[in-house]
Amino acid sequence: xxxxxxxxxxxxxxxxxxxxxxxxxxxxxxxxxxxxxxxxxxxxxxxxxxxxxxxxxxxxxxxxxxxxxxxxxxxxxxxxxxxxxxxxxxxxxxxxxxxxxxxxxxxxxxxxxxxxxxxxxxxxxxxxxxxxxxxxxxxxxxxxxxxxxxxxxxxxxxxxxxxxxxxxxxxxxxxxxxxxxxxxxxxxxxxxxxxxxxxxxxxxxxxxxxxxxxxxxxxxxxxxxxxxxxxxxxxxxxxxxxxxxxxxxxxxxxxxxxxxxxxxxxxxxxxxxxxxxxxxxxxxxxxxxxxxxxxxxxxxxxxxxxxxxxxxxxxxxxxxxxxxxxxxxxxxxxxxxxxxxxxxxxxxxxxxxxxxxxxxxxxxxxxxxxxxxxxxxxxxxxxxxxxxxxxxxxxxxxxxxxxxxxxxxxxxxxxxxxxxxxxxxxxxxxxxxxxxxxxxxxxxxxxxxxxxxxxxxxxxxxxxxxxxxxxxxxxxxxxxxxxxxxxxxxxxxxxxxxxxxxxxxxxxxxxxxxxxxxxxxxxxxxxxxxxxxxxxxxxxxxxxxxxxxxxxxxxxxxxxxxxxxxxxxxxxxxxxxxxxxxxxxxxxxxxxxxxxxxxxxxxxxxxxxxxxxxxxxxxxxxxxxxxxxxxxxxxxxxxxxxxxxxxxxxxxxxxxxxxxxxxxxxxxxxxxxxxxxxxxxxxxxxxxxxx
Numbered sequence: 001x002x003x004x005x006x007x008x009x010x011x012x013x014x015x016x017x018x019x020x021x022x023x024x025x026x027x028x029x030x031x032x033x034x035x036x037x038x039x040x041x042x043x044x045x046x047x048x049x050x051x052x053x054x055x056x057x058x059x060x061x062x063x064x065x066x067x068x069x070x071x072x073x074x075x076x077x078x079x080x081x082x083x084x085x086x087x088x089x090x091x092x093x094x095x096x097x098x099x100x101x102x103x104x105x106x107x108x109x110x111x112x113x114x115x116x117x118x119x120x121x122x123x124x125x126x127x128x129x130x131x132x133x134x135x136x137x138x139x140x141x142x143x144x145x146x147x148x149x150x151x152x153x154x155x156x157x158x159x160x161x162x163x164x165x166x167x168x169x170x171x172x173x174x175x176x177x178x179x180x181x182x183x184x185x186x187x188x189x190x191x192x193x194x195x196x197x198x199x200x201x202x203x204x205x206x207x208x209x210x211x212x213x214x215x216x217x218x219x220x221x222x223x224x225x226x227x228x229x230x231x232x233x234x235x236x237x238x239x240x241x242x243x244x245x246x247x248x249x250x251x252x253x254x255x256x257x258x259x260x261x262x263x264x265x266x267x268x269x270x271x272x273x274x275x276x277x278x279x280x281x282x283x284x285x286x287x288x289x290x291x292x293x294x295x296x297x298x299x300x301x302x303x304x305x306x307x308x309x310x311x312x313x314x315x316x317x318x319x320x321x322x323x324x325x326x327x328x329x330x331x332x333x334x335x336x337x338x339x340x341x342x343x344x345x346x347x348x349x350x351x352x353x354x355x356x357x358x359x360x361x362x363x364x365x366x367x368x369x370x371x372x373x374x375x376x377x378x379x380x381x382x383x384x385x386x387x388x389x390x391x392x393x394x395x396x397x398x399x400x401x402x403x404x405x406x407x408x409x410x411x412x413x414x415x416x417x418x419x420x421x422x423x424x425x426x427x428x429x430x431x432x433x434x435x436x437x438x439x440x441x442x443x444x445x446x447x448x449x450x451x452x453x454x455x456x457x458x459x460x461x462x463x464x465x466x467x468x469x470x471x472x473x474x475x476x477x478x479x480x481x482x483x484x485x486x487x488x489x490x491x492x493x494x495x496x497x498x499x500x501x502x503x504x505x506x507x508x509x510x511x512x513x514x515x516x517x518x519x520x521x522x523x524x525x526x527x528x529x530x531x532x533x534x535x536x537x538x539x540x541x542x543x544x545x546x547x548x549x550x551x552x553x554x555x556x557x558x559x560x561x562x563x564x565x566x567x568x569x570x571x572x573x574x575x576x577x578x579x580x581x582x583x584x585x586x587x588x589x590x591x592x593x594x595x596x597x598x599x600x601x602x603x604x605x606x607x608x609x610x611x612x613x614x615x616x617x618x619x620x621x622x623x624x625x626x627x628x629x630x631x632x633x634x635x636x637x638x639x640x641x642x643x644x645x646x647x648x649x650x651x652x653x654x655x656x657x658x659x660x661x662x663x664x665x666x667x668x669x670x671x672x673x674x675x676x677x678x679x680x681x682x683x684x685x686x687x688x689x690x691x
Contacts, residue, residue, distance in 0.1 A: 003133040003572065004282070006176045008040040014127055016049060018097050020068040024052040026093065030073040031058055032143075033101055037072075039133050057082050060613035068095035072127060075100045075108055082610045087117055089615045097123045102130035102168040128175040130168065131574075135282055137560055139574045141169025145600050146576035147550045147587060151195065151234075151447045154595050160201065163549075166576065167205040170229070170547060171213065173574065179543055180214055181227040183207050183507035184498070186236050193235055193449035200506070202549055203231040207507040227543040230493055230503065234550035237485035238448040239415055241553050241584040242408040243375050244368045246479050248298040249291035250554035252351045253580040255358045265350035267343065278347035286344045292558040294477055295359075299352050306345055367395060367405055368479040374412040375482040388416070396431040404582055406432045407441060411450075414442065419454035437589065444591040486548065487559035494544055494569045541570040551577040551587070 018025070027046060029037065034056060043054055052067050057079060063069070063086045073079045086092055096117055100108075104126060112124065132140045142165050149155050149162040174181060185203035188196050206229070214221040234241075245251060256263060261280040266273050280287055289305070290298040359365070370392055373385040392413055395401050410428055414420060420428070429439055442452050492498040548556065552575035560573040579587060590598060 002136055002177075002570070003139050003173075004040045004136065007129065007131070007133050010176050011037070011041070011127070011129060012049060014099065014125070015051075015070060018070060018123060020097070020122075021095060022067045024050045024067055025097070026053045026055065026064055026067045026069045027051045028055045028057050028061075028069055028071050030079050031056060032074060033072050033129070036101070036129060036132055058608045058610050060609040061086070062615075063089050063092040065091040065094060067093065068097065068122070069093040070097040070099065072099045072101065072129070074130070075103055075105050077108070077111075078608060078611075080108055080111060082608065084115065084117065085610055085613070094120065095122045096120045099125050099127045101127055102172055128172040130172045131170075131176075134578075135557075137564065137572050138557055138578070139173055139572065140576060140578070141166055141173075141574065142576055143601070144577060145598070147234075148590060148598060149600070150198065150550050150576075152591055152595070152598070153447075159198075160205075163198070163202045164205055166549065167202060167209055170206055170545075170574065171209050173545065173572075174210065174227075174229070175213065177227075177543060177572075178224050179227040179229070179545065180210060180221045180224040181229040181507070181543070181545065182505060182509055183210070184228065184230045184493075184503050184505050186230075186232040186502065187504055188235075188449075188502060191235070191449050192451070193447060195233065195235060195447060196449070198235075198549055199231045199233045202233075202547075203229075203506040206231065210507065225543065227545065228493065229545040229547065230489070230498075231547050231549065232486070232489070234548065235448040236489070236548075237556075238445060238450050239375050239412060239482075240484040240486070240555055241551075241579065242411050242581050243371050243482050243555070244364060244408075244479070244581070245553075245555045245558075246295050246368065246477070247291075247555070247558050248293050248295055248352075250558065250580075251295050251355050253554055254582070255355050256351060263347065263351060265347050267346045276343060276347075278343065284344055284347075286348055290348065292561055294480060295352065295355060296477075298348075299356075302345070302348060302352065309341070362402065362405065363395075363398075363400065365479075366391075367401070367409065370395060370409065371412055372479055372481050374409075374416040377416060378481075380478045380481065388413070393431055396428065403434060403438060404585055406434060407438055407585060408581060410434075411442065411445065414452055415450055419451035421456050422453050425453055440592055441585060441588045444588040447591070482555075484553070484556045484559050486546065486552075486556045487563055490544070490546060490559065490563045490571060491567065493546070494563070494567055494571065541568075544569060544571045546571065546573050548573070548575040551575055551579050551584075553584075554578060554580065 015027070046054055053064065055061050057071065057073055069086075071083055073083075083096070083098070098112075098121070104124070112118070112121065130141065134140060142162075146162060146166065149158055155162075173179075183203050183206055185199040187200045244254065252258060252263075258280070263278050263280070264275055265278055266275055282288055286302070286305070290301050293301060370388065373379055373388050373391070377384065379385045392409060395409060396406055410432060413428070414425075446452065489498065489503075493503075546560070552573065557573060557578060560571055563569070564571040595603065
């Protein structure tokens, strides 16, 4: 787990390097930072690192005068105001350490220099933590509104600022992984769409801040291993977001109602049928094994691994083997002694069964076949499809075909034809019977360079290749022939044959530097071919970071893993979001809304409890609720219900910081008792030399 491990390591190294006169310290983080930290560590792990308490910055709190405080926050004025608010209490923190997640803005520096906390301020630094490690090879930066800020027609004034925020998030990843990369970008100069320069602008901003970091951190460039960062945007592939993908991870996110990577499922327990909430993450070993497999292969793997487990445990010797999902469901009821494993298998069994039911119910066999011909521009035999329109129209006429599937078919057909004449467009709408607000989505796709309507007099041009396709055969399912453009680009990138004109370098290390390294190795009296193979294998692989501005897809996520494994390369994929096809339709449906209707977080002014608190009236602190679930599969309960004390005592995986967001204060009971028994170091007075 490259990303998670790197982010966790740099986080603990930084907080442990902060010396406090009180030895122990209070950790105060803003809500977004809590969500980031929540991805790679737990409250209990923090308490083991001389953290006396963990609190949410925006909540109404009473400072603890027994400990120094470490604030970890994003560089925003309203969050810095919360730090000043803490100083209004009669008994406050004796020392202050501040860690910004991604940068320190000049106006914030001036505020800190001229504030009344300078006498208590011990250190100010940048943590470079501003990214979400969601999978071993995938990360996200910024927030869910990022794509709209970039592509919404009214967002022109804020695009560069948004790209700057994204660039700083990518820098956090680069610093965490020790990368000072070459930077390339997707720059289709002859393209029609106005956003064609987006990747170039982002790459240029990233180059500037990487150069600035290397300048202020001497030796970083020299010590970093060879790496390349490629910046692309959603216009690289306007087809991938709408094709039905039948690999496990993509299919469950496309067809099922998965929210925040959680899915409710039923399981037979000692008291009858129980409802659980399953979490999809890298901690789920079953999910990690099957998520990029075709659904059919995933089901076979599920049953195969389950039967192997049954053979290794004597309690199942008399039950035979599971030959179907129904057999597996019955046998899972007897796994009461293996609760976590039973819950994992039950979760994926439930999702696989529901997907196959929907596959039949929604006629996805016929829909998927037409989609593959349109997306690849080829039939299963590798020939140009001749009757694609005749296959398409019955699906548009069929009332059983959902509006979303009809719209996806229309998008793929128009992309395949590179636009249709207006009369044909109206005929297609009549066949589909789509409402007008659905039809507007097609017009909004012009932001990605998709041409909807063309004139009859326009010269007939051969359709450009939308994507590389795989011929159907023993190793490729007919419904999985489509290959996202990003996979082809990744393969060319790591093999060093990517088109330099379409993907120019924005930051390229001096070639002379590389020559000098080679010359140095030639001076060695011992030729390189005599070196031990074990030494050669210890040389770190070159890192490749591909970032998709505006959002990526689950098929592209799968492509990253497949390319890395096939070519034995270290490839990471990043984006501002990973959306399912229905989420993409919803995304493009918002382009006609005003900015007021979109309600960007920066446009709303929700009150911050910390700033509204009156220090004289907060006397007693409330103990926070720390949820320690017995497994990642929590029992169903009201969304806002706090866990009971019995739940807190259960053994299992440690709790997450997100559980503290709903509480107002801390004071750790047993943990406080443990802290008070520790011998304190001699208090150290540090001079104020932060700036």
